[in-house]
Amino acid sequence: MGSQPTIFLNPIFKRKVVNSRDKEIIRSICWSPPGCHGGCGVLLHVKDSRLVKIEGDKANHFNRGRLCVRGRNIIEAMYHPARLQQPLIRSGERGENRWREASLPEAADLIAGKFLDIKKRFGAESVIFCKGTAFDIGAYLPRLCYGFGSPNYFGFGPGNGNACYRPRVAVSTAVMGRLPIPDLGQFDTSQNEDYHFTPPKCILIWGANPVKSNPDGLFGGWITDLMKSGGEIIVVDPQKTELAVKAKHWLRLTPGTDGALALGMLNVIFEEELYDKKFCGEWVTGLEDVKAAAAEYPPEKAASITGVTKNDIVKAARFFAESNPANMVWGVSVDMNPGCIGTILSLLSLMTVTGNIENPGGMVLPSDPFGVKRRGDSISDFPEIKLKRIGAEEYPLIETGNPYAQPDVLLDQMESGEPYPIKAAWIQGTSIIPSSFADPERVIKLFKSLDFIVFADIFMNPGAMALADVILPAAMYPEKDSLYVHFSQLGAINKAVEPLGECRSDGEIILEIGRRIAPDYFPWNNIHEWLDYRLKPAGMTFAELKEKHTLKPRIEYAKHASGRLRPHCMHGFDTPSGKIELNSSVLRKMNLKPVPHYRDYTCGYWDEYGKDDYPFILTSGSRSVYYFGSQQRNIAFLRNKRRFPIVHINTADAQVKGVNTGDWLNIYSPFGNCKMKAEVSEKFPKGVIHCDSGWWFPERKGEEPELFGVRESNVNALLPSGLQGPGGLGYPFRCFICNVEK
Ligand code: SF4
Numbered sequence: 111m112g113s114q115p116t117i118f119l120n121p122i123f124k125r126k127v128v129n130s131r132d133k134e135i136i137r138s139i140c141w142s143p144p145g146c147h148g149g150c151g152v153l154l155h156v157k158d159s160r161l162v163k164i165e166g167d168k169a170n171h172f173n174r175g176r177l178c179v180r181g182r183n184i185i186e187a188m189y190h191p192a193r194l195q196q197p198l199i200r201s202g203e204r205g206e207n208r209w210r211e212a213s214l215p216e217a218a219d220l221i222a223g224k225f226l227d228i229k230k231r232f233g234a235e236s237v238i239f240c241k242g243t244a245f246d247i248g249a250y251l252p253r254l255c256y257g258f259g260s261p262n263y264f265g266f267g268p269g270n271g272n273a274c275y276r277p278r279v280a281v282s283t284a285v286m287g288r289l290p291i292p293d294l295g296q297f298d299t300s301q302n303e304d305y306h307f308t309p310p311k312c313i314l315i316w317g318a319n320p321v322k323s324n325p326d327g328l329f330g331g332w333i334t335d336l337m338k339s340g341g342e343i344i345v346v347d348p349q350k351t352e353l354a355v356k357a358k359h360w361l362r363l364t365p366g367t368d369g370a371l372a373l374g375m376l377n378v379i380f381e382e383e384l385y386d387k388k389f390c391g392e393w394v395t396g397l398e399d400v401k402a403a404a405a406e407y408p409p410e411k412a413a414s415i416t417g418v419t420k421n422d423i424v425k426a427a428r429f430f431a432e433s434n435p436a437n438m439v440w441g442v443s444v445d446m447n448p449g450c451i452g453t454i455l456s457l458l459s460l461m462t463v464t465g466n467i468e469n470p471g472g473m474v475l476p477s478d479p480f481g482v483k484r485r486g487d488s489i490s491d492f493p494e495i496k497l498k499r500i501g502a503e504e505y506p507l508i509e510t511g512n513p514y515a516q517p518d519v520l521l522d523q524m525e526s527g528e529p530y531p532i533k534a535a536w537i538q539g540t541s542i543i544p545s546s547f548a549d550p551e552r553v554i555k556l557f558k559s560l561d562f563i564v565f566a567d568i569f570m571n572p573g574a575m576a577l578a579d580v581i582l583p584a585a586m587y588p589e590k591d592s593l594y595v596h597f598s599q600l601g602a603i604n605k606a607v608e609p610l611g612e613c614r615s616d617g618e619i620i621l622e623i624g625r626r627i628a629p630d631y632f633p634w635n636n637i638h639e640w641l642d643y644r645l646k647p648a649g650m651t652f653a654e655l656k657e658k659h660t661l662k663p664r665i666e667y668a669k670h671a672s673g674r675l676r677p678h679c680m681h682g683f684d685t686p687s688g689k690i691e692l693n694s695s696v697l698r699k700m701n702l703k704p705v706p707h708y709r710d711y712t713c714g715y716w717d718e719y720g721k722d723d724y725p726f727i728l729t730s731g732s733r734s735v736y737y738f739g740s741q742q743r744n745i746a747f748l749r750n751k752r753r754f755p756i757v758h759i760n761t762a763d764a765q766v767k768g769v770n771t772g773d774w775l776n777i778y779s780p781f782g783n784c785k786m787k788a789e790v791s792e793k794f795p796k797g798v799i800h801c802d803s804g805w806w807f808p809e810r811k812g813e814e815p816e817l818f819g820v821r822e823s824n825v826n827a828l829l830p831s832g833l834q835g836p837g838g839l840g841y842p843f844r845c846f847i848c849n850v851e852k
Pocket residue numbers: 140141146147148149150176177178179180181182324
């Protein structure tokens with residue numbers, strides 16, 4: 111690849127903003143835990159060794175002083191009486207809630223002994239290493255997994271179909287070599303005089319609500335800033351979101367029909383010759399195949415499938431194609447559909463044929479900042495263990511740009527013991543239930559069958575209660591030194607206060623175990639030596655980064671033309687042909703449909719289980735500002751804002767069912783049910799039921815069978831196992847079927 115762009119040091123960042131006898135203000139970055147995909151700059155006020163106040167860091171370009179309500183209420187979480195502060199070793203049966211406290215060395219010795227014994231008897235691959243969506247764990251945990259000798263590293267946020275982010279990464283990597291991200295000004299900085307941001311004229315927000323979710327290093331406030339200065343948005347969402355009502359075009363599609371809508375828009379763009387012929391001629395293969403696929407979806411047909419009017423499809427397609435530049439913020443809804451590959455291919459085609467790749471204000475193909483790895487060690491550096499990776503044979507696409515093994519195959523393998531048994535699990539930063547898996551009872555049963563399970567987290571959670579043999583207490587971000595690594599920023603997470611009890615940062619916990627079970631890969635005496643190792647590509651130590659606090663890489667456009675995307679400075683994109691392959695040779699080789707396509711999975715479920723019995727489309731998991739995944743239900747300030755799980759039902763449907771706001775509803779499918787409080791409104795369209803996800807009740811009894819009430823309001827209980835899409839990617843979390851009753 112091309113060399114790293116010049117490092118730009120921001121001189122205004124100093125770690126200690128104030129350092130007087132009775133007060134310190136430490137500059138840091140809000141990341142994880144608790145988990146969030148943002149990365150907002152914060153100023154942590156410390157008095158008498160306690161965190162007493164938090165404010166947004168106006169000097170940090172990411173959030174410019176803004177914080178969400180979760181970020182502002184971190185102090186309650188930090189000093190919550192239920193914080194885990196000591197390692198716990200199970201003393202009763204699993205799920206009995208009987209534990210004894212242990213020291214960290216004792217717990218680490220126990221874990222190491224068990225893991226090494228299992229390795230000796232069954233092979234290292236019998237131990238799996240899993241994390242949730244919490245971000246900085248992802249830079250540390252692969253080394254523990256691969257260094258120990260297991261290829262089985264999993265992301266459980268969610269698990270089934272790796273249906274969050276990974277499908278977009280895998281298909282994008284196949285088609286254009288990297289994941290494209292929207293250029294929204296995040297690479298800009300007031301100190302960088304020779305760079306001027308070109309604002310997009312149109313942002314197509316597809317299946318995302320970034321002002322609430324701040325996803326993947328993208329701060330939602332950037333979009334509202336751009337709108338204030340004249341930028342227009344198109345929103346594709348069945349939900350009436352804050353952005354949808356302000357959009358120039360709001361395409362209120364039926365959940366799960368994204369692929370048909372994207373093809374309908376492509377149809378308009380080709381029919382009206384609105385595509386960028388020059389860019390396509392020079393840098394694209396497979397254009398004729400995409401044209402042929404789009405020809406199957408004239409706007410009237412796309413309208414009949416999606417519920418969006420023909421007129422709106424045509425107008426939105428024209429506006430997107432004619433806005434120069436335009437870009438796309440695409441969300442997890444795209445992945446939460448077994449047909450995600452076809453949709454992602456269509457959306458990549460939309461970006462590409464309109465010439466919005468590697469252009470200022472369009473979609474850019476970034477690399478890790480200054481060569482510092484966001485995702486830690488890669489399985490490709492451990493070829494000797496790669497062959498035993500769960501799911502790699504059935505679903506080779508999961509290896510493309512992705513770090514994880516395949517969780518649906520894992521569950522089947524846990525059941526069958528073939529081709530080898532699974533005996534132990536390391537689970538960090540996720541509770542597994544309620545938010546990671548469909549068919550949660552099967553998941554609990556399968557994990558209970560393992561010999562040994564370790565959890566690491568900041569609070570007790572339903573999964574740890576039901577399954578853990580050992581629980582390690584994790585530090586929260588104000589208690590730790592670590593790195594924030596994202597495309598537009600490399601930053602120091604600076605420890606402001608000492609961790610409570612024996613809490614340790616996720617990196618330190620991993621180091622503690624790694625030194626015991628994989629000493630060759632963990633030569634460091636402390637986390638700072640490991641951080642120095644991670645920072646080597648940037649040519650600095652952690653102590654130096656701490657004082658600079660954040661570094662921003664210079665953005666470069668048209669890297670395909672300057673030879674910065676491929677090895678040996680070759681021109682083009684990092685694909686077999688060097689071009690953007692809209693008919694993907696990588697997918698073709700894997701016997702996956704390589705061109706944009708659409709299949710209606712929801713109709714398939716109706717055909718099988720009956721539309722009369724299950725007349726509604728079930729969609730779940732749209733973001734609340736108060737909670738991230740299954741977290742924060744025990745934070746009183748946030749819980750008081752939203753006390754119960756909510757099921758949204760359209761006014762017309764509620765009338766038919768005799769439902770009023772505040773009624774408890776039973777939502778059920780052929781596979782399970784859950785209970786939630788009704789909110790009757792026009793927020794979701796007629797025929798669609800939206801359920802909150804991630805709910806449990808920390809105030810309730812923990813021991814089995816109660817498990818903090820996690821069995822009561824878990825929408826994932828309505829979905830069965832085994833619905834992953836082609837390539838092992840995608841799951842119908844946002845497009846299943848259900849019915850409701852009072
Ligand atoms: S969006 Fe909220 S929780 Fe996430 S990093 Fe920013 S302040 Fe923290």
